[in-house]
Amino acid sequence: MEANASGVPERQWDRIILDKVMEGSSDVLCALDQNGYFAYLGQAWQEVLGYAPEELDRKNFLEVISPADQASTLAAFQNTLQGKRLQHYLNRYLHKEGFEVPIFWSVVWSEQDQLMYCHGRVAQDLLRAQQQLQIKEGRHKALVDHGPCLMGLLNEAAEFTYLEEPGPLRFKYQTYQLLGSRLLDWLHPEDVALATAAWEEVKDSEVVQVPDVRFKAGNGAWRWVEAVISNHLQNPMIRAFVITCRDITERKQAVLQLEESEQRFRSLFDSNPDMMIYEDRAGNILDANAQFIASCGLPKEEIITRNLREIIPQDALAPCLHYLEKAFQGEIVTFDLQVNQPDKPPTDLRVTKMPVLGKDGVKGVHTIAKDITEKNQTRVIIRKQAEALLAVFESITDAFFMLDHAWCFQLINKETERILQLDRQECLGESIWELLPILKTSAFFRYFHQAVETGQAVHFETYLERYNLWFEVKAYPSEEGLSVYFSDITERIQAKKELEKLSLVASKISNGVIITDAAGRIEWVNEAFTRNTGFRLEEVKSKIPGTFVLGPDSDLDVGQQIIDKLQLGKPFHISTLNYRKTGEKVWFAMDFTPILNEEQAITRHIVIQKDITFRKEAEEKQLEMTRDLYRQNRDFQQFTYIVSHNLRAPVANAMGLAEFLSKQDKNSDTYDQSLAYLKTSVFKMDTVLRDLSLILSLRDKQDVLEREMVAVAEVCEQVRQYFLESLMHHKGELKVEMDTSIRLNTNRAYLYSIFYNLLSNAIKYRAEGRALQVMIQCHLQPEGGVVIHFSDNGSGFDMAKAGDNVFKLYKRFHLNKKGRGMGLFLVKTHVESMGGTIKMTSKLNEGTQVTIQLPGEISSHPSA
Incomplete structure (x- = not known):
């Protein structure tokens, strides 16, 4: 707290000034806290309201306000707490002796002091007027x-x-x-x-x-x-x-309702697509809409007040005047009228005249003329189309007939005559049940009545012994009666029965059997198929084999391959990875055999499905063992190289120096120098042994890697902080572009080592002639995991000369810099241990780029 020139703290000084003002002012002054309790009171309270300040200290201000004003004053108090300044607010306070004192208030809330400062003036003029107001009340x-x-x-x-x-x-x-x-x-x-x-x-x-x-x-x-x-x-x-x-x-x-009604009527009149006019008894046009005006081709002002006789042709005038008179008698009349105009085709109109009633009877007539020329023409077209439709019914391959509501034939085509052995001329107008009594005890009778009673179309198959035929029947009810289509499906039913026999045999074998139609859509599967896949017949019917059992690791092109090969009409074999309904992986060997008819056209396919999961798993294990042997052989070669090149030399040096030291005087300079060389060789051996230990440790942990949800940006920032001093010393710049909310389920230590080694190499192998610039980017991959891009503008190296030694142990490409060739080896080892991939490109004197893809569960939610 600061003090003023007198040495008194500012806040205390403000309080002293406030107290002096409140003691000397003749106005009613006070301060309230946020709950409405008095914090300060001026001396004028005693003079105006009869209370000494100590009598009201720590009391609520509502206790001394007139009950009639308490609710409104409380609302004004709450508004002021929200920061609204209150001016010239009038309310009535209770004097200590009981009478009311009106006071005008100006009030402001201080957020800093957490106090409400109130300045009041007694409304003397209002006091003098109160008696007069009471008289006039x-x-x-x-x-x-x-x-x-x-x-x-x-x-x-x-x-x-x-x-x-x-x-x-x-x-x-x-x-x-x-x-x-x-x-x-x-x-x-x-x-x-x-x-x-x-x-x-x-x-x-x-x-x-x-x-x-x-x-x-x-x-x-x-x-x-x-x-x-x-x-x-x-x-x-x-x-x-x-x-x-x-x-x-x-x-x-x-x-408003009257205006709306007038506007609505006006809108209906003006916007009506039909022609409308308003006429008096003599046929004078008092109003006309846009459609009528457009048909006349005259301005509206030339049409209004003109007589209908001057507008329409003479041959159409007589009926118009006749029906106008009937409308003035109070009738609504409708009639059709043809208007013939020179150089124009005839126009057919449907005219309606409606009387407009007033207090003294009909005061006018609204006339609506609807152009029905197109409708009349449509009727002619429909009649012609009906005739054409009859010709179509005669030419369709299905049998067709129509029945009226009395079940009598109204239409029969030639195919119906042929199949049912009827003569249409004898059948038209006759009841179907009387002509064909055999149908009364068949599905025809039951389904036809169902269609008529429900108004819904029916579709059924039935056998008629009289004809020794199977029929597929479709019946459609309408206002006119019942339309019936039917066709002979005897061959199809016989084929279906043969298929059922084949299915009985197929249901007893252990391999899955699938029967498809010519297009390759499933018609039937046996129980072994359901056991192998978990899918029942009703779930796969009409689907292409293989398309409904795909999963994340399936070959998505297999389904299209099956479709393409089915069209060739030759047997073929496919092995594919599918998923059971439970989500479990299963390998199937599938043999497809086409069934051909006499014309050598494909009618069906038979598919034999064999579970080869065990064989595939054995092959996979054998492949994995081969990969393990390859990795072990590669590691063995690497260890052999380390022992022969990096360990053998310091061991030979140490042995030679040890032999040499045994023959030297311990107090000679030669002894001390040789001892130093011996120590150097031992340290080199220790470094190589520690590298070997690290490599073996990484290999041992490769299959048991501990994972956790790691914030990628957080690990990158830790590495940046570690190298911050070195970057500033070399005037280097590091840019990082990654979403701070990305979290990856991986190993934190390995991720740290990757960033550490890449940034360390960038600083170590920076270009001498330019400032170091490093960019690290991290993005989510659509298929899961992240991709990390690392690039620098350092000295780089010749990728062609490096060849396949880029990530090998103890391989170095900058002989003028110290190092052991471990960094990139560790980066690659860590990436592959986490199931990822790494790619590097570099150009001499331009820089190096590294792309790393890491799989794993991703969370981009801040609270993940």
């Missing part, structure tokens, strides 16, 4: 009850400072809910502009009539009001704007 109340719905005072900010009871209640508000609020905030958004304009006008005039606006009631409804605002700012007794409002909702709604 009775008369005024009567005027209010039978006058405007809302009367009140507004300040210059258009805020309610006073409201006459019971105005707020009429709009379903308590008075305190409106006091202190802006009038414009209660108006409909569409009416705010009008009200704002009236408010600006009244500031420069005495009285303004506000246009009709919508005021929001307490129940959420919008009420229409008419309002008058008068300017009394210059009146010292008021100093406010007086507003009176009257609820005109019912009247306004009636007017």
Whole structure:
């Protein structure tokens, strides 16, 4: 806390000044905390309200406010807590002796002090006027009850400072809910502009009539009001704007409904796609819509008041005048009329005349003329199409006949005659059940009645012994009766029975059997197929074999291969990895054999499915053993190289030096120098042995790698912090682009080692002639896992010369820099241990780029 020149702290000094002001002021001063309790009180409280400051200390201010003003004052207090400054707010306080004292308040909330500072002035003028107001109260109340719905005072900010009871209640508000609020905030958004304009006008005039606006009631409804605002700012007794409002909702709604009805009728009249006119008894046109005007080709002003005789052709005039007279007798009449005009095709009209009733009878007639030329032409076309349809029915390969509601034949085609051995001329108009009584005891009778009773089409297959044929029947009910299509399916049924026999045999063998149609869609599978895959016949019927058993590791091209080979009509074999319904992997060997008909066309395929999972697993294990042997042989060669090149030399040196030292004087310089050489050789052996230990440790942990959810950006940042001093020393710049929320299920130590070795190499092998720039990027892969891009502008190396030695142990490509050739070997080992891949490209004197793909479960959610 700072102190002023007197040495008193600023906050304490402010308190001293506040106390002095409050003691000397004749105004009513106080400070309230956020709960409404007095924190400070001025001396004027005792003079104005009879209370000594200590009597009200730590009491709530509502205890000394008139009960009638407590609710509105509490609402104003809460608004001020929200940061709204309160000015010229009037309420009544209770004097210690019991009478009311009106006070105007200015109030502000201090967020810093957590106090509300209040400055009040006694409303002396209001005290003098109270007696006069009480005298007039009775008369005024009567005027209010039978006058405007809302009367009140507004300040210059258009805020309610006073409201006459019971105005707020009429709009379903308590008075305190409106006091202190802006009038414009209660108006409909569409009416705010009008009200704002009236408010600006009244500031420069005495009285303004506000246009009709919508005021929001307490129940959420919008009420229409008419309002008058008068300017009394210059009146010292008021100093406010007086507003009176009257609820005109019912009247306004009636007017709006009338306007809407007139507009709706006008819109229907003007926008009607048919021609419309309004006529008097003599046939004079009093109004016409756009469609009629367009048909006449004259301006509207030349049509209005002209007689219908001058507009329409003479041969169409007589019926128009005849029906006009009938309409004026009160009838609605409709008639068809053909209008013939020179150089134009005839126009067919359907005319309706409707009388318009008034107090003294029919005062006019609305005439609507609808162009039905196209409809009449359509009827002709339909008649011709019906004739053509009959010809089509004769030519279709299916048998077809139509029955009316009495079950009598209305139409029979030639195919029906042939199959049922009928003569159509003898059958038309006769009952189907009387001509073919055998059908009454067949499925025909049952399904035909079902179609008629339900109004739904039926589809069934049935056998008629009389004809020794199987039929497929489709019957469609309509308003005219029943339309029936049927065809001979005897050959298909016989083939189906043969298939069922074949299925009986196939159901007993242990291998899965699939029978498909010519297109390769499944028709039947045996129980062994269900045991092998978990899928039942109803689940796979009509599907292509193999398309519903695919999984993440399946070859997605197998399904298309099957479809392509099925079309060749030759036997073929496919082995494929599928998934059982449970999600378990299973390998199948599938033999496809086509079934050909006499014309050598494919009718079906038979597929034998054999589970070869055990064989495939054995092959996979053998392949894995081969890979392990290859890796072990490669490691053995690497170890042999280390022992023969890196371990043998320091061992030979150590042995030679040990032999040499045994023959030297321990106090000679030669002895000390040889001992130093011996120590160097031993350290080299130790380094090689530690490298071997590290390699063996990595290999041992390769199959038991501990994984956890690792924030990739966090590990990268740890490495960056470690090399920060070195980067700054060499004026290097490291840019990192990766989503900080990416988390990968992997090994944290290996990930750290990867970033560490790559950044260490970039710094070590930087180019001498330019500042080092390193970029690390990390992105999610659509198939899962992440891809890490690492690039620098360092010295690089010749990839052609490095060949396949890039990631090998103890291989170095910069002879002028110290190192053991372990970094890239460790990076590759760690990446592959985590199941990933690494690629490197480099150019001499340009830089190096490394791309690493790491698999694993990904989480990009911050809380993952």
